[in-house]
Amino acid sequence: MVSKNQNRPPLPLSSSPPTPSSQKLMGDEVLVDRDLQRVAAEKMVGTPINGRNRQVFTVVNGGQDLSPNSAPPSNAGSDCGIIEFTREDVEALLNEKAKRKDRFNYKERCENMVEYIKRLKVCIRWFQDLELNYSLEQERLKNSFELTQQKCMEIELLLKIKEEELNSIIVEMRRNCTNLQEKLIKEETEKSVAVESLAKERESRIEIERSQTTLSDDLGRAQRELQSANQKITSLNDMYKRLQDYITSLQQYNGKLHTELSSAEDELKRVEKEKATAVENLTMLRAQLTLSMSSQEEAVKQKEALTSEVSSLRGELQQAREDRDLNLSQVQTLSSELAKFKESTERSCTELSTMTIRTNELEAKCSLQDNQIKELQEKLTTAENRVQVSDVSAFETRTEVEGRQKLIEELRRRLADAESKLIEGEKLRKKLHNTILELKGNIRVFCRVRPFLPDESCNGECKIISFPTSMEAAGRGIDLNQSGQRYSFTFDKVFAPDTSQEDVFVEISQLVQSALDGYKVCIFAYGQTGSGKTYTMMGRPGNTGEKGLIPRSLEQIFQTKQSLQSQGWKYELQVSMLEIYNETIRDLLSPNKSSLDVTRVENGTPGKQYSIKHDAYGNTYVSDLTVVDVQSAKEVAFLLNQAANSRSVGKTQMNEQSSRSHFVFTLRIYGVNESTDQQVQGVLNLIDLAGSERLSKSGSSGDRLKETQAINKSLSSLSDVIFALAKKEDHVPFRNSKLTYLLQPCLGGDSKTLMFVNISPEPSSVGESLCSLRFASRVNACEIGTPRRQTNGRPIDSRLSYF
Numbered sequence: 001m002v003s004k005n006q007n008r009p010p011l012p013l014s015s016s017p018p019t020p021s022s023q024k025l026m027g028d029e030v031l032v033d034r035d036l037q038r039v040a041a042e043k044m045v046g047t048p049i050n051g052r053n054r055q056v057f058t059v060v061n062g063g064q065d066l067s068p069n070s071a072p073p074s075n076a077g078s079d080c081g082i083i084e085f086t087r088e089d090v091e092a093l094l095n096e097k098a099k100r101k102d103r104f105n106y107k108e109r110c111e112n113m114v115e116y117i118k119r120l121k122v123c124i125r126w127f128q129d130l131e132l133n134y135s136l137e138q139e140r141l142k143n144s145f146e147l148t149q150q151k152c153m154e155i156e157l158l159l160k161i162k163e164e165e166l167n168s169i170i171v172e173m174r175r176n177c178t179n180l181q182e183k184l185i186k187e188e189t190e191k192s193v194a195v196e197s198l199a200k201e202r203e204s205r206i207e208i209e210r211s212q213t214t215l216s217d218d219l220g221r222a223q224r225e226l227q228s229a230n231q232k233i234t235s236l237n238d239m240y241k242r243l244q245d246y247i248t249s250l251q252q253y254n255g256k257l258h259t260e261l262s263s264a265e266d267e268l269k270r271v272e273k274e275k276a277t278a279v280e281n282l283t284m285l286r287a288q289l290t291l292s293m294s295s296q297e298e299a300v301k302q303k304e305a306l307t308s309e310v311s312s313l314r315g316e317l318q319q320a321r322e323d324r325d326l327n328l329s330q331v332q333t334l335s336s337e338l339a340k341f342k343e344s345t346e347r348s349c350t351e352l353s354t355m356t357i358r359t360n361e362l363e364a365k366c367s368l369q370d371n372q373i374k375e376l377q378e379k380l381t382t383a384e385n386r387v388q389v390s391d392v393s394a395f396e397t398r399t400e401v402e403g404r405q406k407l408i409e410e411l412r413r414r415l416a417d418a419e420s421k422l423i424e425g426e427k428l429r430k431k432l433h434n435t436i437l438e439l440k441g442n443i444r445v446f447c448r449v450r451p452f453l454p455d456e457s458c459n460g461e462c463k464i465i466s467f468p469t470s471m472e473a474a475g476r477g478i479d480l481n482q483s484g485q486r487y488s489f490t491f492d493k494v495f496a497p498d499t500s501q502e503d504v505f506v507e508i509s510q511l512v513q514s515a516l517d518g519y520k521v522c523i524f525a526y527g528q529t530g531s532g533k534t535y536t537m538m539g540r541p542g543n544t545g546e547k548g549l550i551p552r553s554l555e556q557i558f559q560t561k562q563s564l565q566s567q568g569w570k571y572e573l574q575v576s577m578l579e580i581y582n583e584t585i586r587d588l589l590s591p592n593k594s595s596l597d598v599t600r601v602e603n604g605t606p607g608k609q610y611s612i613k614h615d616a617y618g619n620t621y622v623s624d625l626t627v628v629d630v631q632s633a634k635e636v637a638f639l640l641n642q643a644a645n646s647r648s649v650g651k652t653q654m655n656e657q658s659s660r661s662h663f664v665f666t667l668r669i670y671g672v673n674e675s676t677d678q679q680v681q682g683v684l685n686l687i688d689l690a691g692s693e694r695l696s697k698s699g700s701s702g703d704r705l706k707e708t709q710a711i712n713k714s715l716s717s718l719s720d721v722i723f724a725l726a727k728k729e730d731h732v733p734f735r736n737s738k739l740t741y742l743l744q745p746c747l748g749g750d751s752k753t754l755m756f757v758n759i760s761p762e763p764s765s766v767g768e769s770l771c772s773l774r775f776a777s778r779v780n781a782c783e784i785g786t787p788r789r790q791t792n793g794r795p796i797d798s799r800l801s802y803f
């Protein structure tokens with residue numbers, strides 16, 4: 001019964017209660033048997049307890065089948081080896097019947113019972129061990145159940161989240177589904193439409209097939225055209241390459257110009273140095289020449305004195321010779337007389353002695369005269385020697401003077417050469433500078449400082465403006481001193497207060513010439529009130545020496561027009577003048593004076609409203625503007641006078657006659673060369689802007705205040721445009737004011753533009769001057785593109801074209 005057999009088959013699952021026979025047989029032990037049987041059955045084989053099967057352990061233990069033989073290992077009988085019981089063993093033990101030979105042999109019966117009890121005890125111990133193992137296993141399973149439950153909860157939570165996610169996905173998908181359904185419906189409608197159109201297309205296809213034949217012919221023709229177009233493309237490509245080469249050569253030319261410029265500058269420096277040395281030499285030679293001239297004059301004087309002395313000595317000598325000859329003849333006469341007397345010695349001794357005395361006297365006189373003659377001859381020789389010496393020295397001086405005169409001539413020639421080279425070099429420098437600027441595409445800026453006016457006084461201490469003298473900055477730099485702080489600026493040219501109107505014009509004459517060559521040229525003057533804008537542009541009325549740029553430009557244009565006639569050029573010139581006053585355009589040449597007053601109402605409608613328009617070719621039009629054909633500078637002068645009388649001027653704190661508007665003078669030039677069939681179309685715009693001062697400075701009120709506000713608005717629009725251009729912004733606010741809209745072609749590209757920034761030297765204007773210089777400096781840095789020459793035909797209605 002007690003078995004050590006491990007391979008014994010496991011106890012079958014059974015919950016059958018102990019048979020009644022065993023109950024009967026066992027008597028009071030039946031209870032024990034039944035309990036043991038139940039406990040063994042329950043604990044060993046997982047018999048349902050309280051009707052519940054312990055199947056759950058199977059699940060908890062990961063699907064491990066909890067078969068009866070999977071019972072925890074038992075230690076039963078560990079003190080006497082491993083004793084294991086099977087169900088049959090236990091049942092056999094419980095069902096074991098007492099073997100009794102003698103029913104009343106209680107001893108035997110007792111022994112049997114003891115034996116049986118022992119076995120039962122072993123079995124019970126086995127059961128107890130088993131129970132202990134089971135309780136341990138139960139504990140372990142409980143723990144793992146809790147763990148699993150926790151995991152379950154987590155999984156449930158995850159599942160919940162997942163479910164929510166899935167729900168939202170489902171909602172989204174449902175929405176998508178609805179959309180798709182809608183799309184489907186739409187597609188279906190489209191499809192039906194498409195089907196319809198397909199039918200139509202089929203019909204049209206038949207139609208097309210019919211026309212295909214025609215098209216095939218066309219295709220053949222088009223292919224031929226394509227071939228010729230391809231040829232054109234090839235030739236255009238060639239041209240493109242040629243243009244590329246041309247650009248490269250232009251770039252090289254530019255580089256060459258740069259090197260030439262630097263070499264010209266070097267040459268200029270060298271020539272300047274040579275000039276300085278030549279001038280120095282010349283001064284030295286001049287001094288020497290004056291010295292030698294004075295010494296020559298002295299020598300000539302000496303020579304004259306000596307000559308007169310020599311002639312007087314010669315006279316004296318002649319006299320002495322004559323005396324001597326006379327004396328000699330007397331001596332001869334006396335000698336002959338002596339001979340006669342000697343012959344007649346006898347005749348008179350007294351006479352002889354007298355005669356001897358006389359002869360002696362005469363001989364003594366003769367020898368005296370001989371001595372005198374000798375003396376005079378000596379004197380003559382000395383005088384002649386001196387004359388010879390002075391002649392030699394005079395000759396020497398003359399040759400020296402001639403040599404020096406030759407040297408002076410040579411130096412003068414070299415100086416003239418150097419000066420002409422200098423002028424040529426300067427011209428070349430200007431030309432190269434112009435070319436570089438044109439290539440750079442910048443707006444050029446000239447700065448002009450006006451002199452102090454008679455009613456303004458300033459001693460050296462309050463000098464706020466100075467001009468640097470260094471080689472690089474000379475003529476181009478200006479320094480402004482504000483409360484001890486120095487601000488330096490450099491422009492294309494800086495004109496000091498003593499620069500004449502003519503000198504200023506010389507600098508812009510080339511630009512004016514460009515207008516005749518077919519360029520759009522725009523020159524405008526910017527600066528605070530009273531800084532000299534009108535003086536620069538128009539000059540001082542009634543003083544021809546102080547004519548401004550506008551009259552001078554026109555004179556030059558008419559002169560050049562005249563001289564170009566011999567080359568076959570014929571020009572037509574048209575003038576228009578307008579002003580922008582309080583953001584309104586006024587036609588200054590309008591024969592109808594009322595048109596100047598835009599606020600005036602005629603026949604129920606207000607005065608003319610001029611509008612600005614730009615076409616695709618960069619031409620600007622001002623509707624209804626008066627354009628006058630002009631033939632001479634005088635005619636223009638007359639028109640300028642007429643316009644000046646119509647201008648809006650007023651008195652401000654800063655200027656007696658202050659321009660309260662922007663004045664725009666336009667000269668349109670249309671040129672044809674009949675011999676070469678060339679055409680050019682240039683425009684010259686000369687603009688005198690209104691003063692740029694702040695309200696506080698202008699001391700304006702009432703109408704003046706309104707004017708100043710309008711001026712400031714348009715000038716600030718101008719600066720906005722300039723800054724937008726400088727920053728290369730996509731949007732440039734040209735339309736913000738009439739002025740900027742009118743100037744759009746000049747500021748936005750195409751044209752050669754020059755700005756004068758006029759500066760007042762007054763210390764009280766230092767703030768305004770600084771603002772003007774800063775603005776001008778930004779303008780100088782502003783790139784507007786490369787100017788283009790306009791050589792096409794005139795616009796359809798050229799009389800409307802403005803810029």
Ligand SMILES: Nc1ncnc2c1ncn2[C@@H]1O[C@H](COP(=O)(O)OP(=O)(O)OP(=O)(O)O)[C@@H](O)[C@H]1O
Pocket residue numbers: 449450451453497527528529530531532533534535536540655657658659660689690691692758
């Ligand atoms: N370079 C100069 N040489 C001599 N006088 C000058 C010079 N520049 C300006 N002036 C004189 O200064 C005064 C003011 O000049 P102007 O009227 O030209 O200034 P403005 O800038 O046009 O002023 P506004 O904006 O008020 O019209 C005038 O009397 C003018 O003759």
